[in-house]
Amino acid sequence: MRMQEDEIRAIVVETLAEQHRLQQDSIDAIVAKAVASVMASFGIEDDDRKEIRADFQHLRRWRKSVEQAQSYTFKAVITVLATGLMGAVWLGVKVVLSK
Template sequence: MKVVDDEIRAIVAETLAEQQRLQQDSIDAIVLKAVASVLASFGIEDDDRKEIRADFQHLRRWRKSVEQAQSYTFKAVITAIATGLMGAVWLGVKVVPGK
């Protein structure tokens, strides 16, 4: 009786695992079709993947260069302000002893 129960459990487990694999394959196919449909609605076909990837890489490089330029600009502005303040203090120090 124990052997029969174990065999039944094994068969049921195998059947459930196969059913889950089939469902996963079905879900994957549905998702792939939905994504392809959405991309097609934007005018993006499957053949355009390499070009789209290149476009995104270009946009990323552009964004990073703009961020770097903003960082340099911020540093330059801070340096100019600090230099101006130092010049004003220096000028004040030179004028005061002359009075």
């Protein structure tokens, strides 16, 4: 009697595992089809993947270079302001000392 329960339990576990695998495969297929459909609606075909990847890589490099330029510009502005302020203070001190 115990052997039958163990056999039944093993069969049920195996059946559920197989059902889970089949459902997962089905879900994966549905998701892949949905993504392909959305990409196609944007005019992007499967053959264009390499070009799209290159485009995104180019955009990332462009964005990073713009961010770096903004950083350098900010530093340059701060340096110019600080230098101008120090020059004004120096001229003020020079004028006060010359009187």
